[in-house]
Amino acid sequence: MSGHSKWAGIKHKKAKVDAQRGRTFTKIIREITVAARVGGGDPDGNPRLRLAIDKAKAVNMPQDNIQRAIQKGTGELPGTSYEEYIYEGYGPGGVAVLLEIVTDNKNRTAPEIRKAFAKYGGNLGESGCVAWMFEKKGLIQVEAAAADEDRLLGIVLEAGAEDVRRSDDIFEVITAPKDLERVKESLTKEKIQIAEGEVTMLPQNTVKLEGKQAQQMLQLMETLEEHDDVQNAYANFDIPEEIMAAVTS
Known part of the structure; x- marks a missing residue:
């Protein structure tokens, strides 16, 4: 899971920069709209919407923007009709790539995604080709400096977490998707930031990459992450830390 962990950390840092350019706002607004359409506009009864609102607040999205996105999803306001798709493919070295897509025009999106894969040594695959390699889980990240490991372990396991792992300076708390909110609430109650x-897709195994393939894989992930219609990009690569670090410089 190390590849996922490092890339998740990079994405977290990039989100703050992207928010200034509006890209993160655009993707979160789409997620709020779709979540409200699928599960209703009340976040108390719609966990997916609640998570999307949490993401919006984390990047300081104005409350008016959040409310309008909810109302577009519930049909109270007119808005673009978005559809959800799962795209699957392979990156350099046979890395499995799983994409969650939200688009208003599949005929535009599919060729653009196919082109991105081809440009960086990969290819878009058939439905079901890699999805089996990933498992839907709740993932909570806590900076190691923010909590004592034994105390953290006791709190989250009592709340229903499945596992706690250490990745560099981050604790990763793994939960079943349905238990994510309860574990988050237990940490908040104990004043652990x-x-x-x-909710994410965690790979069950990883593919180690180095050299040119590692660079191509990171370029592919960057390109996919920056595409407006890609809500989330998951992959099972494991790349040396020095190469990963170069991406954030």
């Missing part, structure tokens, strides 16, 4: 908390 959460760096990130989301």
